[in-house]
Amino acid sequence: MIEFRGVTKTYPGSERPAVDDLSFEVPEGEICVLVGPSGCGKTTTMRMINRLIEPTEGEILIGGEPNTRISATELRRKIGYAIQQIGLFPHRTIAENVGTVPSLLEWDKERIRRRVDEMLELVGLNPDDFRNRYPAELSGGQQQRVGVARALAADPPIMLMDEPFGAVDPITRERLQDEFLKIQQDIRKTIVFVTHDIDEAIKLGDRIAILKQGGTLAQYDSPENILTNPASEFVASFVGTDRVLKRLSLTRLEEIELGPPQGNGGLPRLPEQASLKDALSEMIGSGAERVLVISGEGRVRGSLSLDELRRLSGRAG
Amino acid sequence: MEFVPAGFVLLQQLEPRIMDWGWVRENFAEDVLPALVGHVYLSGVSLAIALAISLPTGVLVARYRKAYPPVVFLAGLLFTIPSLALFAILVTVPGIGIGPNAVIIALVAYSILVLVRNTVAGLDSVPPETIDAARGMGLTARQILFKVELPLALPVIVAGVRIATVTVIGIATIGAYIAGGGLGQLIFDGIDRLFPTMIITGAALATALAVAADVGLLLLERRLRPWARRAGGQG
Numbered sequence: 298m299i300e301f302r303g304v305t306k307t308y309p310g311s312e313r314p315a316v317d318d319l320s321f322e323v324p325e326g327e328i329c330v331l332v333g334p335s336g337c338g339k340t341t342t343m344r345m346i347n348r349l350i351e352p353t354e355g356e357i358l359i360g361g362e363p364n365t366r367i368s369a370t371e372l373r374r375k376i377g378y379a380i381q382q383i384g385l386f387p388h389r390t391i392a393e394n395v396g397t398v399p400s401l402l403e404w405d406k407e408r409i410r411r412r413v414d415e416m417l418e419l420v421g422l423n424p425d426d427f428r429n430r431y432p433a434e435l436s437g438g439q440q441q442r443v444g445v446a447r448a449l450a451a452d453p454p455i456m457l458m459d460e461p462f463g464a465v466d467p468i469t470r471e472r473l474q475d476e477f478l479k480i481q482q483d484i485r486k487t488i489v490f491v492t493h494d495i496d497e498a499i500k501l502g503d504r505i506a507i508l509k510q511g512g513t514l515a516q517y518d519s520p521e522n523i524l525t526n527p528a529s530e531f532v533a534s535f536v537g538t539d540r541v542l543k544r545l546s547l548t549r550l551e552e553i554e555l556g557p558p559q560g561n562g563g564l565p566r567l568p569e570q571a572s573l574k575d576a577l578s579e580m581i582g583s584g585a586e587r588v589l590v591i592s593g594e595g596r597v598r599g600s601l602s603l604d605e606l607r608r609l610s611g612r613a614g
Numbered sequence: 615m616e617f618v619p620a621g622f623v624l625l626q627q628l629e630p631r632i633m634d635w636g637w638v639r640e641n642f643a644e645d646v647l648p649a650l651v652g653h654v655y656l657s658g659v660s661l662a663i664a665l666a667i668s669l670p671t672g673v674l675v676a677r678y679r680k681a682y683p684p685v686v687f688l689a690g691l692l693f694t695i696p697s698l699a700l701f702a703i704l705v706t707v708p709g710i711g712i713g714p715n716a717v718i719i720a721l722v723a724y725s726i727l728v729l730v731r732n733t734v735a736g737l738d739s740v741p742p743e744t745i746d747a748a749r750g751m752g753l754t755a756r757q758i759l760f761k762v763e764l765p766l767a768l769p770v771i772v773a774g775v776r777i778a779t780v781t782v783i784g785i786a787t788i789g790a791y792i793a794g795g796g797l798g799q800l801i802f803d804g805i806d807r808l809f810p811t812m813i814i815t816g817a818a819l820a821t822a823l824a825v826a827a828d829v830g831l832l833l834l835e836r837r838l839r840p841w842a843r844r845a846g847g848q849g
C-alpha cells in the first residue's frame with residue numbers, strides 16, 4: 298500500500314508548487330492511474346514515491362513505513378520503474394538490460410538467466426530471438442516491452458509506470474493494454490500508472506487520480522464514479538462530453554443480464570467479451586434494434602436491445 | 615654573399631644513394647631498435663599519465679560545470695606553447711633538467727586539452743534518460759559512472775586518445791633535442807652526420823608508429839562497442 302500524506306513539492310526557484318498538498322491511498326494489488334493535463338505534476342508525484350524527487354512537505358508511506366526509512370538506492374531496487382522515455386542501456390543486451398536489478402541484488406547467474414527468459418515471455422517477446430540483441434535492434438514497441446520486463450524483473454511488489462505505452466500506434470497500444478491487464482490478474486502488483494489519456498486511465502485503472510494544473514487532486518475515485526459523478530466542471534470536461542459512451546465501454550456484455558434470444562439470424566452478433574459501447578456501435582452501424590450475444594463456444598447466450606442499452610446508459614447519468 | 619638555406623647545403627652534400635639499407639641492417643639492434651623502443655616508451659608513459667590526469671578531471675568538470683571553462687582555458691594555454699620553447703623552459707626547471715622526464719612532462723601537457731575535452735563531450739553524449747532509468751533502478755552514483763556513463767562515453771574518449779596519441783608520437787621526435795631519446799635521435803644524428811638514411815629511418819618509423827597506434831586504437835574501440843557495430847549505427 299502506498300499512502301500520500303499532505304505531500305507538496307515546490308521546485309527550487311519556482312514560486313508555486315508543482316504538486317500541492319496531495320493526500321490519497323493506493324490499496325495493495327490495485328492499479329492507480331494518475332491522469333491530467335500536461336504539466337499538472339503526474340511525473341513529479343510518481344517520482345516522489347521512489348525518491349527520485351524529495352517532497353518539500355508531507356510524507357509518503359509504503360506498507361505503513363515512511364519511504365525515507367531505508368536508503369534511496371535500496372528503496373528503488375524494491376520498486377519497479379518504467380520511465381517514460383524507456384531508457385534502455387544501449388550498450389547492454391536485452392538480457393543484460395532485463396537482468397539489471399537482479400544482478401544488483403546479486404542473484405546467482407542461473408536464476409537471473411531463467412528470470413530474464415520468463416520476463417521476456419511475459420511481455421510477449423521470444424527469449425531466443427531477443428535475449429542477445431541490443432536495444433537499437435528493436436522497434437519502439439518492443440523496446441517499451443523490454444522496459445516493462447526490466448521493471449518487473451526483480452519481482453518488486455510495487456511498480457511505477459510512466460506512460461509505458463506512449464510510443465506505440467493505437468492498435469498495438471490497445472493490445473499492450475489488454476496484455477497488461479491479463480498479466481496484472483496473475484501478478485497483482487501495486488501499480489502507479491501515469492498517462493494523459495483519459496481512455497487509457499478508464500480502461501486500466503482500479504482507481505483514477507485526476508490532477509489539475511498546480512498539482513492539486515481534482516478527484517480520486519473508481520472509473521465508474523468519475524464517469525457517473527464528476528466532482529467538478531474540470532473533471533467533467535476532462536473526461537469529455539462522451540462520458541456516457543466511456544461508461545458503456547467499461548461494461549462487457551457478459552457482465553449484464555441479457556434478454557432472451559429473439560428474432561432471426563439476420564441480427565448482428567457480438568462476442569460476450571465485447572463492451573456495451575461496441576454493442577451500441579454495432580446497432581447504429583447496422584441499423585438493427587437488437588444484437589445477439591455469442592458465448593466463447595459459439596452458442597447464442599441472449600440478446601440486447603437498444604431500449605435496454607438506453608436504460609443501462611441512463612443509469613450512467 | 616647570397617643567403618643559402620641550410621636544407622640546400624644539406625641536399626648538395628647528400629650521397630648519391632639516399633637510402634642505405636646496409637646501414638639499417640648493421641645498426642638495427644644498436645641504434646634503430648633502441649630508438650623505436652625509446653619512442654614507444656616516451657609516448658606510452660606520457661599518454662598513460664595524461665589519461666590518469668584527464669579522465670578524473672574530465673569526470674569532475676563534467677559534474678561541476680563552473681570549473682569546465684577555466685580548466686579548458688588552462689589546458690588550451692599549455693597547448694599553444696611552441697614545443698621547442700616548452701622543452702627549453704622545462705630543462706631549466708630544477709629537478710627536471712635535460713632528459714626524457716622533461717619530454718614526458720611536455721607531452722602530458724599537450725595531451726590534456728584534447729583528453730579532458732573529449733571526456734566531457736563523451737559524458738555529455740550519454741542519453742539523459744539512460745542515466746535516469748539507471749537511477750530509478752537503484753544504481754549508485756558510482757555504478758552509474760562506471761557501468762553506464764563511461765562505457766557509453768568511450769567512443770568519444772577513445773577518439774580523443776587517438777588524436778592525443780598521434781600528436782604525442784609526432785612531438786616526441788623533437789624530444790631528442792633535449793636528450794629525451796626516441797626516434798628523434800636518429801633524425802638529429804642523421805642531420806649532424808649529413809646521413810639521410812638515418813633521417814628517413816627515423817621519420818618513417820615515427821610515421822608508421824603513429825599510423826599503427828591510430829589503427830590499433832580504432833580497432834580496440836570497435837571491439838569495445840559491439841552494440842554500435844551490430845546495430846550498424848554510428849561508426
Ligand SMILES: Nc1ncnc2c1ncn2[C@@H]1O[C@H](COP(=O)(O)OP(=O)(O)OP(=O)(O)O)[C@@H](O)[C@H]1O
Binds near residue numbers: 336
Ligand atoms: N526539475 C524541475 N525543476 C523545476 N520545475 C519542474 C521540474 N520538473 C518539473 N517541473 C515543473 O513542475 C510541473 C509539473 O511537472 P511534471 O513533469 O510533474 O508534469 P506532468 O504532469 O508529468 O506533465 P507531462 O504530462 O507533460 O509529462 C511543471 O510545471 C514543470 O514545469
Ligand SMILES: [Mg+2]
Binds near residue numbers: 341381
Ligand atoms: Mg510527465
